[in-house]
Amino acid sequence: MDILIRPATPADHDAVAELTAQAYLRDGLLDFGESDAYLGVLRDVAGRAAAAEVLVAVEHDRVLGSVTFVPSGGPMADIAGPGEAEIRMLAVAHAARGRGAGEALVRACVDRARATEGCVRVVLSSQRTMHAAHRLYERLGFVRTPERDWNPLPELDDITLVTYELTL
Template sequence: MRIRLAEDADLKVIADVTVAAYSDFTLGPDDPYISHLRDTAARASQAELWVAEDADGTIVGTVTRCPPGSPWREISEPGEGEFRMLAVAPEVRGRGVGETLARHVLALCAGAGEDVVVMSSLNEMSAAHRIYERLGFRRLPERDWSPQEGVDLITFIRDGRSA
């Protein structure tokens, strides 16, 4: 598996992978969040959009790292790293793609001096939570939040100095 920054030619595939990965957690094709998930061009230009490629070059996962100043940051405080929209193609789940992408983002954050990393998730995303816990994240309930009525996000934090 290879991790690399997304290129313009990848954007539609990344959007499709992200929507497929989140399909169990949306309200269906009319969910307004779908357009947000599909907005790969904005994520690529306003944050860092990373992809995981299989040996044959197929994009099998993606994650968005939100560096300081990015409008995609939601919950991080100054000096903290943040990522979001970790997505793995449903047909390759269980092969370590999500963990590999998360480790990559943690390394990028550490390289930027961000020893503390935060992220939000839906409570129902238990498979992702197991990855985060393996990587040293813990719940941070005081930063749980709701971006809109009926959507409740839980927050995780990892302090790299003690993980």
């Protein structure tokens, strides 16, 4: 399999928006389904690309997956502090899962972090139920950082995100 990781282009934005939204919806990761406010954030690829780097995994010009790389605590960062890069919104199309696209995207983010001056670690947040993603992160050397776990919606008690970090 020849998966290419590259920056998303404006021509990719619609495919990335739908792929990301469908990945979260099909996995039951949005509490309110199609009416979940976060769905709009997931679909706003142009907004993400303006504030961070959106990468895609492609095979034969077909987008298999996407991730947002936030270098050095940029405006898209949720938890990254000084000297930290952040990985956000990793999504792989259901039909492409298990073929290495997610791993290739995470490795590309780690490579970008290593190339970022002053960056000493990569951090990320994940929903508790994203077990396949957790296995991937741990296989690549990320460790849980429960002291950084956080709730993006304090009014909803059950939305605590778990966190991971990889020291470079």
